[in-house]
Structure formats: structure tokens, C-alpha cells
Amino acid sequence: xxxxxxxxxxxxxxxxxxxxxxxxxxxxxxxxxxxxxxxxxxxxxxxxxxxxxxxxxxxxxxxxxxxxxxxxxxxxxxxxxxxxxxxxxxxxxxxxxxxxxxxxxxxxxxxxxxxxxxxxxxxxxxxxxxxxxxxxxxxxxxxxxxxxxxxxxxxxxxxxxxxxxxxxxxxxxxxxxxxxxxxxxxxxxxxxxxxxxxxxxxxxxxxxxxxxxxxxxxxxxxxxxxxxxxxxxxxxxxxxxxxxxxxxxxxxxxxxxxxxxxxxxxxxxxxxxxxxxxxxxxxxxxxxxxxxxxxxxxxxxxxxxxxxxxxxxxxxxxxxxxxxxxxxxxx
Amino acid sequence: xxxxxxxxxxxxxxxxxxxxxxxxxxxxxxxxxxxxxxxxxxxxxxxxxxxxxxxxxxxxxxxxxxxxxxxxxxxxxxxxxxxxxxxxxxxxxxxxxxxxxxxxxxxxxxxxxxxxxxxxxxxxxxxxxxxxxxxxxxxxxxxxxxxxxxxxxxxxxxxxxxxxxxxxxxxxxxxxxxxxxxxxxxxxxxxxxxxxxxxxxxxxxxxxxxxxxxxxxxxxxxxxxxxxxxxxxxxxxxxxxxxxxxxxxxxxxxxxxxxxxxxxxxxxxxxxxxxxxxxxxxxxxxxxxxxxxxxxxxxxxxxxxxxxxxxxxxxxxxxxxxxxxxxxxxx
Ligand SMILES: Cc1ncc(C[n+]2csc(CCOP(=O)(O)OP(=O)(O)O)c2C)c(N)n1
Ligand SMILES: [Mg+2]
Numbered sequence: 001x002x003x004x005x006x007x008x009x010x011x012x013x014x015x016x017x018x019x020x021x022x023x024x025x026x027x028x029x030x031x032x033x034x035x036x037x038x039x040x041x042x043x044x045x046x047x048x049x050x051x052x053x054x055x056x057x058x059x060x061x062x063x064x065x066x067x068x069x070x071x072x073x074x075x076x077x078x079x080x081x082x083x084x085x086x087x088x089x090x091x092x093x094x095x096x097x098x099x100x101x102x103x104x105x106x107x108x109x110x111x112x113x114x115x116x117x118x119x120x121x122x123x124x125x126x127x128x129x130x131x132x133x134x135x136x137x138x139x140x141x142x143x144x145x146x147x148x149x150x151x152x153x154x155x156x157x158x159x160x161x162x163x164x165x166x167x168x169x170x171x172x173x174x175x176x177x178x179x180x181x182x183x184x185x186x187x188x189x190x191x192x193x194x195x196x197x198x199x200x201x202x203x204x205x206x207x208x209x210x211x212x213x214x215x216x217x218x219x220x221x222x223x224x225x226x227x228x229x230x231x232x233x234x235x236x237x238x239x240x241x242x243x244x245x246x247x248x249x250x251x252x253x254x255x256x257x258x259x260x261x262x263x264x265x266x267x268x269x270x271x272x273x274x275x276x277x278x279x280x281x282x283x284x285x286x287x288x289x290x291x292x293x294x295x296x297x298x299x300x301x302x303x304x305x306x307x308x309x310x311x312x313x314x315x316x317x318x319x320x321x322x323x324x325x326x327x328x329x330x331x
Numbered sequence: 332x333x334x335x336x337x338x339x340x341x342x343x344x345x346x347x348x349x350x351x352x353x354x355x356x357x358x359x360x361x362x363x364x365x366x367x368x369x370x371x372x373x374x375x376x377x378x379x380x381x382x383x384x385x386x387x388x389x390x391x392x393x394x395x396x397x398x399x400x401x402x403x404x405x406x407x408x409x410x411x412x413x414x415x416x417x418x419x420x421x422x423x424x425x426x427x428x429x430x431x432x433x434x435x436x437x438x439x440x441x442x443x444x445x446x447x448x449x450x451x452x453x454x455x456x457x458x459x460x461x462x463x464x465x466x467x468x469x470x471x472x473x474x475x476x477x478x479x480x481x482x483x484x485x486x487x488x489x490x491x492x493x494x495x496x497x498x499x500x501x502x503x504x505x506x507x508x509x510x511x512x513x514x515x516x517x518x519x520x521x522x523x524x525x526x527x528x529x530x531x532x533x534x535x536x537x538x539x540x541x542x543x544x545x546x547x548x549x550x551x552x553x554x555x556x557x558x559x560x561x562x563x564x565x566x567x568x569x570x571x572x573x574x575x576x577x578x579x580x581x582x583x584x585x586x587x588x589x590x591x592x593x594x595x596x597x598x599x600x601x602x603x604x605x606x607x608x609x610x611x612x613x614x615x616x617x618x619x620x621x622x623x624x625x626x627x628x629x630x631x632x633x634x635x636x637x638x639x640x641x642x643x644x645x646x647x648x649x650x651x652x653x654x655x656x657x658x659x660x661x662x
């Protein structure tokens with residue numbers, strides 16, 4: 001199969017959906033000629049013109065609010081939020097407006113929009129350009145949240161997001177834009193709420209999101225050398241969450257670590273760990289561990305930043321301890 | 332050049348003029364070194380160069396005291412130097428070293444220099460407008476006579492926050508000066524494509540006195556600022572300045588091939604015909620304030636200063652790992 005980058009995969013998904021459905025349009029800062037600072041959308045304005053690929057001023061709450069209105073009245077906007085950190089600016093439009101319209105209207109109004117943005121530290125971009133804020137939006141009923149872990153997922157999930165009748169937030173990892181993966185030429189969609197088993201194993205389950213899937217896969221490789229067979233599962237969407245697959249895996253392995261790059265406290269890892277605790281308690285031989293980013297603003301200095309994120313080595317160390325039964329009585 | 336001699340508000344002694352010149356050259360030299368650090372892969376992350384806009388920061392900050400505050404932007408090195416910061420601590424911060432102004436935690440986009448009243452650069456466009464206006468509110472409430480200058484770019488005028496705080500500043504007559512650095516571009520987009528109507532008229536709509544000034548003329552900028560600062564101290568604020576200027580480099584150091592959004596001829600014209608340092612230097616010589624030889628000696632001393640600071644920063648230690656979770660909360 002051909003291999004393309006995550007960036008190309010996103011570009012293809014959007015282009016295909018824009019060709020298929022004339023109500024789809026794209027809007028954001030420097031999305032047209034510049035194709036975004038990460039060059040993910042290059043070429044789209046040439047094909048679809050400035051009526052459908054719209055450069056906006058630096059007015060995030062404004063254009064996200066306009067996307068909500070356009071979505072409520074028959075269009076399918078995709079808004080590009082240049083950095084995930086800017087979610088804070090658009091929270092009212094996204095969480096008070098987009099997320100609640102369908103429910104508040106008793107099912108009469110819909111908001112079929114996509115907000116594509118990014119996450120991820122270790123780019124030396126400091127505290128306001130490095131955050132992973134998926135937990136914030138996953139907390140709000142009415143929003144769906146997708147977290148592609150490779151070019152394959154990025155394309156399939158984007159196409160599903162555009163066709164979904166709800167507001168969907170997609171987080172891409174900034175460091176993965178140039179990563180290649182096999183992506184079929186023919187059309188495919190990845191349904192929301194279907195986890196993917198990346199690697200099978202019987203001793204421990206590593207549940208990981210976005211680029212943390214790579215971290216988990218590397219950890220699994222290292223653990224295999226020590227005779228520990230780790231299963232790696234990627235939920236692909238955290239809302240909706242494929243609980244059944246996660247539980248089935250844990251029933252088999254009896255141990256789990258959940259890895260996500262958001263801050264560890266009150267985060268995605270906590271939610272998944274709690275569900276496993278509630279629904280697979282009988283099958284667990286050890287507490288489910290959370291591994292997120294440290295609970296600190298992301299520091300600029302490389303010497304500090306690298307300490308704040310989960311790494312394969314840190315996952316291996318924790319997995320080893322879990323499998324040795326060391327953490328059962330941990331405080 | 333503005334006719335400084337005839338303007339009573341302008342500083343009129345040679346020492347002041349020479350300091351203004353020196354500060355502009357220090358900014359240019361700092362940026363040349365920062366760019367070099369990026370190109371030689373010694374600097375983590377990206378940075379936004381202030382080169383070309385020196386007369387704005389220097390003209391304004393030379394009208395302020397250490398008690399007056401400023402808020403800065405992602406393109407903040409110039410403001411920082413102009414407000415009195417030292418090369419050594421700045422380069423250390425750019426390299427993420429412990430001796431940096433923020434102990435390496437902030438980096439280029441978050442340098443703050445408390446000792447000289449610089450409340451910090453900001454990686455959120457428009458993000459400092461509330462902070463600046465709040466600082467002015469504090470001055471009024473606590474009865475101090477300091478003034479706060481809020482630096483921001485033309486692109487930031489698209490942020491709604493600006494209009495909320497200008498309204499309150501005008502209602503409450505706060506001692507704040509909004510300094511819009513209009514360099515013609517917001518990232519990769521021309522200002523006239525993202526800003527409708529006139530920028531100064533927006534401030535005037537709130538009853539705020541607004542001025543447009545040649546941002547490449549340090550004396551004109553200084554004269555205007557001195558007048559406005561004095562009036563702001565007496566409770567006649569707020570004020571708004573639009574400073575017409577130009578950035579010589581790309582949006583950030585990595586923005587090298589930029590002909591798709593602005594021409595080489597345009598860049599050349601600004602650099603050769605309107606450079607604030609060349610213009611001021613010629614004026615200093617013509618007025619007999621400094622000889623060519625004295626100016627060359629000054630330039631050489633600054634170059635040497637910067638080289639020493641860079642060498643120091645390169646050799647300086649990173650913060651200790653134990654600092655990573657320090658400073659999340661104040662004691
Ligand atoms: C809220 C927010 N939106 C977008 C960005 C990305 N961004 C960084 S600088 C910039 C352009 C700013 O233009 P301007 O205000 O004119 O300042 P200049 O870079 O020209 O000095 C953009 C869009 C950001 N940092 N913050
Ligand atoms: Mg600008």
C-alpha cells in the first residue's frame with residue numbers, strides 16, 4: 001500500500017469531502033494561500049477557491065461562532081484552530097453554543113461542524129503553544145472528540161467527522177504531521193467509537209491516545225524483550241468511547257496503564273481508569289495506572305520539557321512494576 | 332526626522348539621543364544573534380524577530396520610567412531590550428538556561444523582566460490587552476502615577492478583547508496607551524485583508540484620542556509618546572497610537588521562502604530607504620551629535636557585548652530537573 005504523511009491524509013480527507021458535498025467549507029487563520037503554518041491545507045484554495053477556503057482575521061471566538069451559525073442553517077463548516085491552546089478563547093462558542101443546541105432545542109437544531117486543532121508538547125514552544133486540551137472538551141456533553149494516532153486514522157476519522165451531525169473536535173499531534181503510514185487509495189471511513197488493537201498481548205493492556213500510541217508501541221517492544229506481552233489499544237475517539245473493547249482487553253490481561261498527553265489530574269486517563277475500575281474490577285490484578293503530562297504548565301527549557309511527558313522508558317518502568325505486583329499496595 | 336529641536340517635549344540632549352541610537356542597535360544586534368542561534372540549531376523552538384521595528388519600541392520606552400509598565404507580544408525581544416533588559420539574561424532565556432529572566436521556563440515568547448516593568452511577552456495574540464488595562468486600573472485605584480503601554484500588532488486588532496478593554500479604559504479614564512505596531516502583515520496575510528476600515532477610528536469610536544505615526548522615525552515616536560505619557564499621568568488617558576512599521580524577517584525565523592505573500596522589492600525598499608537606524612544615524616551625524624567614528628565604536632562595543640552574552644548563555648547550565656514542578660503555585 002502507498003504511504004502518505006499525516007498532513008497529506010488530513011488534506012486528502014478534507015478535499016474528498018469538499019468534492020462530495022458542496023456545503024462543506026473551511027475557515028481559519030492562514031488556511032488559504034499559506035495552507036496553515038504546518039502546511040497541512042496546501043493546495044485546497046487552488047482547487048476550491050476563496051469562497052470555500054476562507055482566511056479569517058485572528059478572531060477565534062468570532063469565526064467559531066460563525067461556524068456554529070452556518071452549521072445550524074445548512075452548511076458543514078470545518079474550522080481550523082491553529083493551536084489547541086487557543087481552545088480557551090473559543091470555549092463559549094464551542095461549549096455553550098455548539099455543544100448544547102441539539103439538546104436544548106429538543107432535537108430540532110443540529111450543529112454539524114468540525115473543529116480541527118492540535119495537541120502535543122516537546123516542540124520547545126512553551127506553555128501557550130504546547131497543551132493537550134482534549135479533556136476539556138471531552139468533559140462537555142454534546143461534543144465528540146477524535147484523536148488520530150497515524151495518517152490512516154487521521155484520514156478516516158476526518159471524513160467521519162465531516163459527515164457527523166454533531167460538533168466534532170479533532171486533535172492532531174503537531175509532531176506527527178510528517179509521519180508516514182500506509183493509507184489506501186480507495187475511500188474508507190473510520191466509525192467513531194471503535195477502538196483499534198494495535199498490538200495483541202496477554203500480560204498488560206496499554207491504552208493510549210494520539211501520539212501516545214507510538215509511545216505505547218515502543219514500550220511494548222521493549223517489554224517484549226523482558227518477556228512481558230503488552231496489548232496496545234487506541235480508542236481513536238474518546239467521545240464516544242469504545243468501552244467494550246477496552247474492558248475485553250483488560251479481562252484478558254488483568255492489568256492496564258492509560259496514557260494520554262493531557263495533564264494527568266482530572267484528565268482522559270482518569271476517566272478511562274475509572275470506567276475500568278467500575279466495570280472490570282473483578283478482572284483486575286492491579287490498580288489501573290494513569291500516565292499523563294505532569295501537572296505543570298509546559299516549560300520552555302528542553303531540560304525541563306522532556307521531563308513532563310510520558311516516554312516509552314517511563315511506561316516500561318511502570319508496566320514492569322505492575323506486572324511484578326509491586327503497586328498493589330501502593331498508596 | 333521629526334523636528335526634535337523645536338519640540339519642547341522631546342529629549343534634547345546628546346546623551347538621550349545617543350542612548351536611543353544605542354538601544355536600537357542593541358535590538359538589531361540581539362536579533363541578528365538570535366537568528367544565528369536558530370540557523371545553527373542552537374536555539375530550541377522558533378522565535379519572531381523585531382528587526383526593522385526598533386524605533387517603535389525605543390521611541391516609546393525612552394519616554395517611560397522603570398515604574399511604568401509595558402506588556403509585550405510574541406515579537407517581544409525589542410520591547411524587552413528597550414525597557415532595559417540585559418543581553419545575558421535574555422540570551423540565557425532564549426536557550427532555556429537557568430540564568431534566564433524566567434529561569435528557562437518561558438523562552439522567547441514569554442520573557443518578562445519585572446525589574447524594569449516589563450510584564451512579559453505573550454504567545455496569545457491580543458492576550459496582554461486585559462493585563463495592560465488591568466495594570467492601568469491598579470494604578471488608578473491605588474493612586475500611583477505610572478502609565479502602562481500595551482504593545483500589540485495589527486493582527487491583534489481582530490481580537491474582541493481589545494474592544495472590551497478599550498471601552499472600560501475610556502469609561503474609567505485609565506492611564507494606558509495602546510500601541511499598535513502596524514507592520515503590514517499578520518503572519519502570512521496582508522493587514523488590509525484582515526482589518527476592515529481604519530484602525531485608529533476604532534479607538535476613536537470609544538472617544539479615545541488616536542494618533543498615527545511613522546514608526547521608522549524614533550524621534551517622532553518619542554515625541555508623541557512623551558506627550559501622551561505626561562497627559563496619561565494626569566488622568567487624561569487612555570490613548571491609542573498606530574505605529575507604521577515593517578518587519579524585516581519572516582513571521583518567525585523559519586519563514587524563509589515568503590515571496591508568495593510579499594515581494595523582495597518591498598522588503599528591499601523598507602530596508603534601504605526607511606531603516607530607522609540608518610535614518611537616525613545620518614541625523615546624528617548631520618546634527619553633529621556624533622561622528623561616524625564614534626558611531627562605529629558604539630556599534631562595535633554592542634557587537635562585542637552580544638558575542639560575550641551569547642557565549643555565556645551557550646555555556647550556562649540548564650535548570651535542575653527539580654525545578655520542573657516549582658513555581659506552579661506561589662507560596
Ligand atoms: C489567539 C492567537 N491566535 C493565533 C495565533 C497565531 N499567531 C501568532 S502571531 C500571529 C500574527 C500576529 O500578527 P500581528 O498581531 O500583526 O503581529 P506581528 O506578528 O505582525 O508582529 C498569529 C496569527 C496566536 N499566537 N494567538
Ligand atoms: Mg503585524
